[in-house]
Amino acid sequence: MRKAAIYLKDQLAGWLTQDEQGYHFIYSKVHLSTPQTDPVSLTLPLKETSYTSKILFPFFDGLIPEGWLLDIAEKNWKLNPRDRMGLLLACCKDCIGAVSIEEVKVEDTL
Numbered sequence: 001m002r003k004a005a006i007y008l009k010d011q012l013a014g015w016l017t018q019d020e021q022g023y024h025f026i027y028s029k030v031h032l033s034t035p036q037t038d039p040v041s042l043t044l045p046l047k048e049t050s051y052t053s054k055i056l057f058p059f060f061d062g063l064i065p066e067g068w069l070l071d072i073a074e075k076n077w078k079l080n081p082r083d084r085m086g087l088l089l090a091c092c093k094d095c096i097g098a099v100s101i102e103e104v105k106v107e108d109t110l
Contacts, residue, residue, distance in 0.1 A: 002085050003104040006040055013040050015104070016060060018085045025057060026050040040099055056084040063092045063099065 001019045005012055011034075014027040025044060031037055032046060039046050041059035051057065064087045065073060073091050074081055081087070092101040 001106050002089065003106055004085075004089055005102045005104050007100045007102065008038065008040050009098050010100075013099075016057075016088075016101075018056075022052060022054040023056055023085070024050050024052050025060075056088070060088055060092075060101075063095050063097075063101070064088055065091055 001017060003018075004016045006014045006016055006025070008031070011031065012028050013031045014025060017024045027039075027046060027048070029048075032048060037046065041057075043059050044051060044057065055061075061084055064070065064084065070081070070087070070091075073079060073087065077090050079086055079090055088101055089103045093103075094100060
């Protein structure tokens with residue numbers, strides 16, 4: 001299992017996990033209880049239950065670089081272009097926009 005903390009405007013918004021069933025995204029209770037809070041994406045509206053998908057959610061997949069920048073990342077970090085979660089964790093810690101991704105070591109959360 002791999003896990004990422006999802007930040008919106010430098011505040012923890014939720015967690016994205018990948019396991020053998022697919023991908024799961026859930027908002028943090030603190031984010032949901034904050035007045036006037038925003039969702040990370042219009043395609044992932046605020047709700048208390050988890051979102052689940054067999055493929056990486058299109059919003060998160062869209063954060064991964066493309067073209068020559070993706071080629072550089074794949075070659076330098078020896079990443080598999082089909083490993084979308086790996087690319088997201090490696091390339092999107094400081095991406096353009098209000099959302100950032102930070103890998104959470106699963107053993108740290110046990």
